[in-house]
Amino acid sequence: MTRFWTGGYGADMEGDAAGIGFLAVDDGRGPSTLAYRGVAAEAASPSWLAQHPSLDVVYAALEGAGRVQAFARIGEGSLRPLGEPVEAGDAVCHLAVSPDGRMLIASCYGDGKVVHYGIAPDGRPVPAAPDRAAALREALFGPAAGSEGAAGSADGAGAAASDPYPTPPGEEPRASHAHSAIFLPGGRVATADLGFDLVRFWRVSANALTPDHEVVLPRGTGPRHMVLHPSGHLHVVTEYSCEVFTLASGPDGRWSVVSATIATPIAEPGVDAAAELARSRDGATLYTALRGSNTLAALRVRGEGETLEPFAVTDSGVDWPRHHLVYDGTLLVSGQRSGEVAVVDLDERSGAPRDVRHVAAVPSPTQVLPVR
Numbered sequence: 001m002t003r004f005w006t007g008g009y010g011a012d013m014e015g016d017a018a019g020i021g022f023l024a025v026d027d028g029r030g031p032s033t034l035a036y037r038g039v040a041a042e043a044a045s046p047s048w049l050a051q052h053p054s055l056d057v058v059y060a061a062l063e064g065a066g067r068v069q070a071f072a073r074i075g076e077g078s079l080r081p082l083g084e085p086v087e088a089g090d091a092v093c094h095l096a097v098s099p100d101g102r103m104l105i106a107s108c109y110g111d112g113k114v115v116h117y118g119i120a121p122d123g124r125p126v127p128a129a130p131d132r133a134a135a136l137r138e139a140l141f142g143p144a145a146g147s148e149g150a151a152g153s154a155d156g157a158g159a160a161a162s163d164p165y166p167t168p169p170g171e172e173p174r175a176s177h178a179h180s181a182i183f184l185p186g187g188r189v190a191t192a193d194l195g196f197d198l199v200r201f202w203r204v205s206a207n208a209l210t211p212d213h214e215v216v217l218p219r220g221t222g223p224r225h226m227v228l229h230p231s232g233h234l235h236v237v238t239e240y241s242c243e244v245f246t247l248a249s250g251p252d253g254r255w256s257v258v259s260a261t262i263a264t265p266i267a268e269p270g271v272d273a274a275a276e277l278a279r280s281r282d283g284a285t286l287y288t289a290l291r292g293s294n295t296l297a298a299l300r301v302r303g304e305g306e307t308l309e310p311f312a313v314t315d316s317g318v319d320w321p322r323h324h325l326v327y328d329g330t331l332l333v334s335g336q337r338s339g340e341v342a343v344v345d346l347d348e349r350s351g352a353p354r355d356v357r358h359v360a361a362v363p364s365p366t367q368v369l370p371v372r
Contacts, residue, residue, distance in 0.1 A: 001027055003077060005058060006036075007323075007367035009336065010045040012064035015364030016339060019043040020060060022077035023341065023360065023368065031330050031343045032358040041071050041079035049369045050095040050104070056372070057082060057123035059104060061092045068092060068106055068117070070124050073371075083124040089113030089157070094225075096181040096189075103128075103204065105181040105189060112176025114158040114191050114200075116209045128156030128207045158209035163196045164216045180225045182234070188212065190234060190255075192223040199223055199236055199247065201255060213254050217245055225276055230283040231305025233258070237277035237288050242267035244277065244286065244299060246306055261308040263288050264297040276323045278331075285351040287331060289321035296321065296331065296344060296353045317342030317356035323367040330357065334365035341365055 004023040009015025019042040026033040046060035046069070056073040068088050071079035090110025097104050097119070104125050106115040117125040161176045177195035184190055189202045189209070199215045217223055222240035229235060234247040234255065246259045263274060272292040279286050279301075286299045286308065298312040316324075318335020321342075325332055331344040331353055343358040 001025065001076075002328075003371035004332070005040060005049055005079075005369045005371060006334070006341070006362055006365050007046050007049045007060065007369070008362070009047060009364040009366055010043075010064070013045040013047070015045065015336075017045070017363040017365070020046050020049065020058070020071065020079060021362060021365070023362065024077070025328075031328055031332070034332070034341065034343055034358060034360045036341075036360055036362045037077055040077055041081070043069060043071075047366045048094050049367055050097050051369060051372050052097055052119070052123050053099055053101045055101065055123045058369070059095050059097065059125065061088070061095050061106065063091055063093055063109075066090050066092055066108070066110070068095065068104070068125055072123065082122070086117065086125050086127065088115050094178075094180040096183060098183050098204075103206075105183075105191070105209075107178040107181050107191060109177045109179055109194070112161055112178050112193065112195065114178050114181065114202075114209060116156045116158065116204070118206065156207075156209075158191075158200075158202060159211050161193050161196050161198055161200060161214075164198065164214075165196075165219045179223070179239075182226045182228060184228065184234075185232070186253075190226060192226055192236060194222045194224055194239060197221050197223065199226075199234075199255070215247060215255055215257060217257070221245075224274065227277050227279050227286070229279065229301065229305045231301075233305040235277060235279075235286060235308075237263070237274050239273050239275070241269050242272050242274045242288075242290060244288065244308055246308060248306060258306045259308065261299060262310065263290065263299065264295070264310050264313045266293070266295075266313060267297070268293070275321060278325055280326055280351055287324060287326070287353065289316055289324055289333065291320045291322065294319055294321060294335075296324070296333065298352050300351075312350070312352035314344070314353045315356065317344060317359055322365075325368055325370075327370070332368050334362070334368055336364055336366055339364055341368060
């Protein structure tokens with residue numbers, strides 16, 4: 001049996017999920033047997049889940065509560081709370097665990113916080129140890145938030161972002177909306193700020209996130225989620241403009257944009273809102289989903305990973321496709337508003353998404369995570 005955890009929205013986020021769900025596929029019978037098998041652990045709107053790389057521990061972003069909770073697996077399809085929830089920030093919506101399992105990064109949409117935790121040997125998230133040097137600098141000289149090289153805050157949260165664009169006359173100032181993080185080779189972390197059109201790069205230590213530099217995308221694009229390509233390029237999908245920006249690291253270690261590609265020519269900014277970005281195992285294809293038209297778009301990766309080419313678009317089979325992943329020649333697509341996870345076939349030769357093979361009823365799903 002192949003198993004998955006599902007994140008979802010509960011009553012505090014106007015959804016139906018009672019907690020982390022459990023999905024399974026009957027081995028030997030294919031993805032068409034995907035079915036919801038019940039609640040693995042009760043939790044309030046565990047909208048994003050992340051797996052520890054070596055422990056049987058799953059972390060949940062409790063979005064409505066603004067907290068992070070760890071769960072340990074007990075049995076085939078059940079989880080139990082591992083310690084108490086820890087505070088994060090307003091509308092925490094994404095979690096990333098370091099490859100060595102020693103730290104956790106939480107991204108908070110509501111207040112723009114990027115929060116850094118340590119991970120105890122048993123898997124519990126613990127607040128980062130105070131950065132006493134940063135606290136002393138702040139006490140003496142005031143906060144340095146928003147400037148390159150600013151110290152991480154003493155409470156484990158990275159320095160706040162600043163809007164790189166001036167506010168037009170008559171408009172309200174924009175708000176920071178941290179939306180995702182990814183660990184990069186060499187020990188740095190990239191985070192996407194959807195509100196300020198930024199991809200921020202950080203140096204990470206045991207007790208601090210320190211801003212290194214940032215890449216500014218065009219105003220109003222809304223960077224949301226990221227995937228690292230085998231070539232070393234970083235692909236970033238933008239929620240508002242429905243594009244994929246490709247970033248590359250230069251000899252000096254600073255990242256910059258090398259290309260920008262519309263996910264599909266039929267995308268309608270203002271109507272469509274891009275969501276997840278996933279790649280095929282070989283990195284030859286990227287997949288994104290457009291909420292609004294409820295479609296899936298595929299892009300070929302060309303050259304050495306720096307060039308993208310949209311080549312296919314199809315119906316997602318769900319309403320409001322918030323998340324998807326590649327599984328056994330298909331895409332599993334979470335439809336937040338329709339309360340379904342669709343199984344969409346991928347063309348064996350081209351990788352293009354094709355027909356909806358199967359749909360499973362799942363309460364307000366926001367993510368599907370394979371059980372390790």
